[in-house]
Amino acid sequence: MSQKTEAKAEGASGIKAGDVKDDGVITCDACPVLCRIRPEKTGACSRYGNVNGKLTRTDPVIVTQQISDENGGLVPFLPEQEDWDGSMNFQSPSFITGIGATTTYPDYKPAPFIVSSEHHDVDMVTVVSEGVFSYCGVKVKIDTDRFIGPESAPVRVKGEKIGHVTTAEYGSQMLALGGVHHLTGGAKKEGNVTCQSMLSLCNKDRVEMTIDGGATLTVQAGEPPIIDTNQEERMRVGCGSAAIGMFALQWHGHADEVIVVDDHITGVLSEHQSGKFLDMPSAGIRVRGRRSTPGRYFQVAEPGAGWGGTDITEPLSIIESIDPDVAWAGLRLLMVSTTGEDQAYFILDDDLKPVPAEMPADLETSVDRIAENCEPALSTVLFMGGAGGSLRAGVTVNPVLLTRSVRELRTRVTCGGAPVYVWPGGGITVMVDVLRLPNDSFGYVPTPALVAPIEFSMSREEYLALGGYEDHIKPLTDVIREGGLHGVQPMAWQGNNPWPLAERMALEDT
Amino acid sequence: MDVPQVGLLADGRRLHLQHGPIDLVIEAFGSLDEVAAAYMQARLKFETVLVELAKELSVLRRPLCDLRPNVKGPTAIRMLDAAWPHRETFLTPMAAVAGSVADEMMSALLDGRCLEKAYINNSGDIAVYLTPGETLKLGIVGQLFYAAIDGTTELAFDRPVRGVATSGWQGRSWSLGIADAVTVLAENAAAADVAATLIANAVNADHEAIERAPASEQDDQSDLGDRMVTVNVGLLDPTTVEKALGNGIEVAGRMYEAGLITAAVLVLKNEIRALGDLPATLPETVSIKGNDNG
Numbered sequence: 001m002s003q004k005t006e007a008k009a010e011g012a013s014g015i016k017a018g019d020v021k022d023d024g025v026i027t028c029d030a031c032p033v034l035c036r037i038r039p040e041k042t043g044a045c046s047r048y049g050n051v052n053g054k055l056t057r058t059d060p061v062i063v064t065q066q067i068s069d070e071n072g073g074l075v076p077f078l079p080e081q082e083d084w085d086g087s088m089n090f091q092s093p094s095f096i097t098g099i100g101a102t103t104t105y106p107d108y109k110p111a112p113f114i115v116s117s118e119h120h121d122v123d124m125v126t127v128v129s130e131g132v133f134s135y136c137g138v139k140v141k142i143d144t145d146r147f148i149g150p151e152s153a154p155v156r157v158k159g160e161k162i163g164h165v166t167t168a169e170y171g172s173q174m175l176a177l178g179g180v181h182h183l184t185g186g187a188k189k190e191g192n193v194t195c196q197s198m199l200s201l202c203n204k205d206r207v208e209m210t211i212d213g214g215a216t217l218t219v220q221a222g223e224p225p226i227i228d229t230n231q232e233e234r235m236r237v238g239c240g241s242a243a244i245g246m247f248a249l250q251w252h253g254h255a256d257e258v259i260v261v262d263d264h265i266t267g268v269l270s271e272h273q274s275g276k277f278l279d280m281p282s283a284g285i286r287v288r289g290r291r292s293t294p295g296r297y298f299q300v301a302e303p304g305a306g307w308g309g310t311d312i313t314e315p316l317s318i319i320e321s322i323d324p325d326v327a328w329a330g331l332r333l334l335m336v337s338t339t340g341e342d343q344a345y346f347i348l349d350d351d352l353k354p355v356p357a358e359m360p361a362d363l364e365t366s367v368d369r370i371a372e373n374c375e376p377a378l379s380t381v382l383f384m385g386g387a388g389g390s391l392r393a394g395v396t397v398n399p400v401l402l403t404r405s406v407r408e409l410r411t412r413v414t415c416g417g418a419p420v421y422v423w424p425g426g427g428i429t430v431m432v433d434v435l436r437l438p439n440d441s442f443g444y445v446p447t448p449a450l451v452a453p454i455e456f457s458m459s460r461e462e463y464l465a466l467g468g469y470e471d472h473i474k475p476l477t478d479v480i481r482e483g484g485l486h487g488v489q490p491m492a493w494q495g496n497n498p499w500p501l502a503e504r505m506a507l508e509d510t
Numbered sequence: 511m512d513v514p515q516v517g518l519l520a521d522g523r524r525l526h527l528q529h530g531p532i533d534l535v536i537e538a539f540g541s542l543d544e545v546a547a548a549y550m551q552a553r554l555k556f557e558t559v560l561v562e563l564a565k566e567l568s569v570l571r572r573p574l575c576d577l578r579p580n581v582k583g584p585t586a587i588r589m590l591d592a593a594w595p596h597r598e599t600f601l602t603p604m605a606a607v608a609g610s611v612a613d614e615m616m617s618a619l620l621d622g623r624c625l626e627k628a629y630i631n632n633s634g635d636i637a638v639y640l641t642p643g644e645t646l647k648l649g650i651v652g653q654l655f656y657a658a659i660d661g662t663t664e665l666a667f668d669r670p671v672r673g674v675a676t677s678g679w680q681g682r683s684w685s686l687g688i689a690d691a692v693t694v695l696a697e698n699a700a701a702a703d704v705a706a707t708l709i710a711n712a713v714n715a716d717h718e719a720i721e722r723a724p725a726s727e728q729d730d731q732s733d734l735g736d737r738m739v740t741v742n743v744g745l746l747d748p749t750t751v752e753k754a755l756g757n758g759i760e761v762a763g764r765m766y767e768a769g770l771i772t773a774a775v776l777v778l779k780n781e782i783r784a785l786g787d788l789p790a791t792l793p794e795t796v797s798i799k800g801n802d803n804g
Contacts, residue, residue, distance in 0.1 A: 031530025032564035
């Protein structure tokens with residue numbers, strides 16, 4: 001009879017193009033059956049589904065592998081067709097992730113995969129699940145000095161409150177989004193918008209949000225933030241005054257005046273405390289704007305996309321006057337922005353007019369160093385979720401032992417293979433950088449709550465001591481061959497993540 | 511578009527083929543050369559099975575009436591052959607699709623080969639090949655959602671069964687009924703498949719704990735149209751269970767009398783009913799393990 005489709009949005013991975021119809025129905029082109037798939041349903045195979053209007057491989061279990069051959073290629077997943085003599089050629093060190101592992105309900109059933117593999121002759125057990133995180137949130141760090149909105153102001157998506165602005169940190173503004181109160185404590189729409197926004201952020205998609213009394217933000221993990229219409233490029237090295245303080249010594253002797261152009265505070269070296277300390281003579285070059293303290297000027301220009309976040313493209317336009325009684329012919333002037341992106345070098349001629357000249361190598365080095373010290377401005381997204389609840393029952397019959405084992409670093413927790421920070425105190429509350437997870441590792445359930453992969457790795461001995469489900473332990477090779485409910489998908493190990501089965505895991509974590 | 515997937519399972523003996531909704535596990539017994547050649551034939555045939563089938567899907571999804579539709583694909587012909595004798599009941603040839611694919615793949619596996627025995631399991635619908643003296647032991651599951659072997663039956667060369675299929679409301683296809691599992695033994699997998707589907711549809715009763723929804727709401731392309739399919743079965747009283755199983759047994763009995771099936775095993779909640787020529791040891795009741803929500 002008609003093939004059953006199931007509403008399974010969790011564990012989505014591997015987006016494919018599908019033909020979206022007006023009513024949200026997608027025609028799947030993954031196989032010749034060409035199923036028409038309604039929103040949040042899967043096709044006849046239950047391998048592909050319509051997730052948020054995208055044709056999506058629903059839930060293959062992701063097995064990550066360390067690169068083993070010299071060319072950096074993966075060992076073939078399936079035997080070569082001519083060579084299927086049954087020999088295992090899946091020899092790369094492999095780690096099964098919770099991505100696509102699906103979840104069990106009720107929780108006391110053993111987790112979908114309890115997998116053993118050997119690591120340097122130590123029998124390791126990894127318990128893999130996709131956890132449904134009723135308690136979860138997202139912390140966003142936005143590298144910008146721009147004002148995005150007052151502290152504690154609501155952050156909204158589609159008009160719904162999904163979180164708030166929290167305390168600013170170094171060179172960045174911080175958002176605290178999601179959390180149980182917005183997910184399930186408010187109106188249904190608030191919960192759904194919050195869930196979808198968190199899901200998008202965690203899956204590295206772009207989300208536009210507004211802050212009450214502040215800016216409109218476009219945030220995407222690992223990408224420069226867009227604030228109102230401005231895309232941040234670099235975090236500046238500091239304000240113009242700070243840049244003077246940092247580089248004064250490197251400029252001293254190579255320039256007679258340095259003006260660091262910045263939308264917040266423009267610095268003028270010879271007037272600045274740093275210049276005075278180096279006994280630099282006054283250069284008589286007065287910049288526009290309002291002088292705050294010696295050598296520090298506010299509002300030298302309007303904000304804009306020019307030098308140092310101002311609207312100027314012609315640096316000399318910020319010079320108000322050059323005092324003929326103080327300046328001298330041959331005076332060497334460096335002008336630079338706080339990111340080092342813009343720079344110019346001038347020498348005053350006999351009429352004390354600045355004439356562009358080739359920048360001496362020493363100054364060029366210092367300008368490059370400004371740029372070098374400016375990190376790219378990014379939005380970064382940490383997923384935070386509590387795995388200390390009933391999810392533990394899928395791992396062991398005595399859940400608190402798992403909590404203790406995690407706390408004592410005998411069990412390593414990973415999310416989709418990515419390292420996590422386990423927050424001290426009660427429970428197993430973890431934080432993970434979503435960029436370290438494979439794409440589309442997160443899903444959701446209509447509760448609403450996020451679904452995230454989670455793996456607990458420990459020695460077999462430890463697992464049994466915790467009261468683990470010994471009968472359910474399967475060798476990794478069997479899981480790989482037989483697949484989960486919907487097959488196994490190999491994926492290259494993300495090289496910046498530590499291998500979760502490493503020995504002496506407790507010591508390596510710090 | 512995804513291509514057919516081919517691989518050996520971890521034991522190195524069973525061939526795994528997957529394409530779209532078709533998922534086959536094949537095991538052939540015989541000399542190494544013959545098994546290897548048979549697997550190669552199956553692999554080659556598998557390249558085209560789904561494509562051929564997809565071409566005629568629109569015809570195969572239509573309910574059967576007295577005019578037999580003309581189909582060309584070998585799998586589609588098997589589907590019609592299996593469904594045709596049941597046309598007085600509402601059904602479409604899709605009721606036999608899984609079994610027919612298993613049968614068609616079996617004929618490709620065997621073509622010109624000399625094997626001792628073989629089976630092809632298409633997600634629970636199984637085609638079997640036996641030679642004199644050979645037997646194949648099958649496990650029977652009482653509950654599809656949390657599958658565990660509750661009983662066994664042994665198929666032998668000198669008996670007519672070459673196909674086994676299981677259907678239930680929690681299986682891969684929508685069911686009109688509430689059976690946890692109906693297993694049918696028949697001459698081939700296609701015949702078993704269609705019979706299991708129809709008997710499972712017949713295992714039915716009215717009860718407030720049974721949730722139903724129109725098939726069309728679940729799946730636009732369902733061949734069941736607006737018919738109500740089972741989406742959940744809660745706790746049932748013994749009278750309801752008895753009545754539903756009785757309805758199923760009545761339909762199964764008619765099929766047995768007509769020579770369309772050899773045997774059937776019906777499971778609902780913890781109750782089990784068997785009918786026909788079943789060389790099996792079955793428990794009085796089914797132990798449903800690890801699952802209490804039915």
